[in-house]
Amino acid sequence: MKFSKESLKINAAKVTDELCEVILHQIRGIMKKSGAVVGVSGGIDSSVTAALCARALGPQRVMGVMMPEKESSGESKILAEKLAKKFGFEVILDEITGGLAGMKCYERRDEAIKRVFPEYGPGWLTKITIPSKITEKDTFNFFNVTIENEAGESKSKRMPLDVYLQVVAASNLKQRLRMTTLYYHAEKRNWAVVGTGNKDEHMQGFFVKYGDGGADLKPIAHLFKVQVYQLAEYLGVPDEIIRRTPTTDTYSAEVTQEEFFFGLDFEHMDLLWFAMENKVPAKQAAKALGMTVEQVERAYFNIDRKIKATEYLRMEPLEVKAARKKAASSKGKKKSM
Amino acid sequence: MATVDEKSIKEKVRSFITETFLIGDEKSKLKDGDSFMHKGVIDSTGVLELASFVESEYNFSIDDNEMIPDNLDSIENLTKFIVRKIG
Numbered sequence: 404m405k406f407s408k409e410s411l412k413i414n415a416a417k418v419t420d421e422l423c424e425v426i427l428h429q430i431r432g433i434m435k436k437s438g439a440v441v442g443v444s445g446g447i448d449s450s451v452t453a454a455l456c457a458r459a460l461g462p463q464r465v466m467g468v469m470m471p472e473k474e475s476s477g478e479s480k481i482l483a484e485k486l487a488k489k490f491g492f493e494v495i496l497d498e499i500t501g502g503l504a505g506m507k508c509y510e511r512r513d514e515a516i517k518r519v520f521p522e523y524g525p526g527w528l529t530k531i532t533i534p535s536k537i538t539e540k541d542t543f544n545f546f547n548v549t550i551e552n553e554a555g556e557s558k559s560k561r562m563p564l565d566v567y568l569q570v571v572a573a574s575n576l577k578q579r580l581r582m583t584t585l586y587y588h589a590e591k592r593n594w595a596v597v598g599t600g601n602k603d604e605h606m607q608g609f610f611v612k613y614g615d616g617g618a619d620l621k622p623i624a625h626l627f628k629v630q631v632y633q634l635a636e637y638l639g640v641p642d643e644i645i646r647r648t649p650t651t652d653t654y655s656a657e658v659t660q661e662e663f664f665f666g667l668d669f670e671h672m673d674l675l676w677f678a679m680e681n682k683v684p685a686k687q688a689a690k691a692l693g694m695t696v697e698q699v700e701r702a703y704f705n706i707d708r709k710i711k712a713t714e715y716l717r718m719e720p721l722e723v724k725a726a727r728k729k730a731a732s733s734k735g736k737k738k739s740m
Numbered sequence: 741m742a743t744v745d746e747k748s749i750k751e752k753v754r755s756f757i758t759e760t761f762l763i764g765d766e767k768s769k770l771k772d773g774d775s776f777m778h779k780g781v782i783d784s785t786g787v788l789e790l791a792s793f794v795e796s797e798y799n800f801s802i803d804d805n806e807m808i809p810d811n812l813d814s815i816e817n818l819t820k821f822i823v824r825k826i827g
Binding site: 543544545546547561562563564565567568704708711712 | 777780783784785787788789791792804807808809812813
């Protein structure tokens with residue numbers, strides 16, 4: 404197939420019309436709900452999702468919920484309010500710090516980090532990162548914890564397994580409490596919760612199961628991040644939101660999604676992923692993107708591995724009848740052989 | 741100086757991989773040279789688990805730049821890496 408840097412260009416008007424039709428049909432026709440609740444963070448994905456819902460349902464049937472906690476960036480609130488004003492939907496603020504403290508989110512996370520850095524405590528910021536670019540060398544994905552003090556000094560270290568698991572489990576309470584909060588506001592109105600994850604997040608597992616992954620519909624989960632930007636331009640999402648670097652809004656120190664999880668900028672990763680999905684030979688993709696064949700092959704492998712490794716996150720709860728059905732079908736196959 | 745017993749290291753590594761990542765499934769028949777990554781045996785959490793096992797069992801630290809497939813991505817590579825580090 405033909406492959407170039409333009410391969411992910413979409414007809415934004417056409418895609419918008421199609422998505423609006425789907426959103427309306429799913430919310431009203433299938434779920435019999437009358438509106439949409441969207442968690443808005445001032446990021447590109449939630450902005451596009453909320454704007455699409457406002458267009459599909461009418462702004463009076465959309466509510467944006469800002470759910471900052473004490474470690475969130477102050478910029479998120481300003482941008483989310485600007486977005487709501489632009490598209491005419493109501494936005495409310497529901498602070499979750501108290502709830503998280505009640506669930507010992509901060510205490511449990513900090514206790515784990517102190518096992519690596521005993522000096523960590525008040526006055527220190529923290530973040531988690533993957534240490535290398537996925538195209539640069541054959542490496543495993545593992546996570547480092549970084550702490551930064553007020554003087555700007557930082558220290559970084561690979562996390563032992565027990566620390567890593569505890570930090571992630573505690574931090575995931577943030578996304579899970581946000582999901583719970585969204586369902587409160589949605590159920591109160593008999594509205595649906597609309598998820599904001601894009602394809603990069605959904606398929607590579609950059610979401611929390613039953614956290615930000617918990618929603619009634621996910622209208623942009625099939626779109627690459629670079630395509631979400633194209634929709635944002637078309638819909639008229641404020642420039643400050645479009646220009647903002649995507650962050651996790653999960654750790655106290657600022658961390659981009661590239662350094663936390665993806666290990667590559669979206670422009671390259673999305674094109675490489677598209678090429679991989681469409682079986683574009685590594686040599687052809689390398690030439691089109693100005694990369695080496697080895698870099699392309701590493702990226703193909705890394706993306707494929709992340710998709711497979713995170714399948715569990717996208718699974719519905721497994722029921723016994725599904726296992727019985729599978730067993731019966733393999734028995735049938737054997738008999739017919 | 742104690743002699744490094746490569747065979748027993750390999751057995752210990754195999755037993756750890758089987759018990760931890762294959763939940764004791766001996767039938768999976770993981771070969772010594774099979775890549776953990778390509779066979780889907782370990783993910784990013786598994787790498788940390790593997791590193792923690794090696795560090796605590798053989799009492800040395802693995803540097804970040806040693807966290808590469810050449811050192812960790814098969815029973816064979818891991819055994820050789822441990823032998824090099826403690827030998």
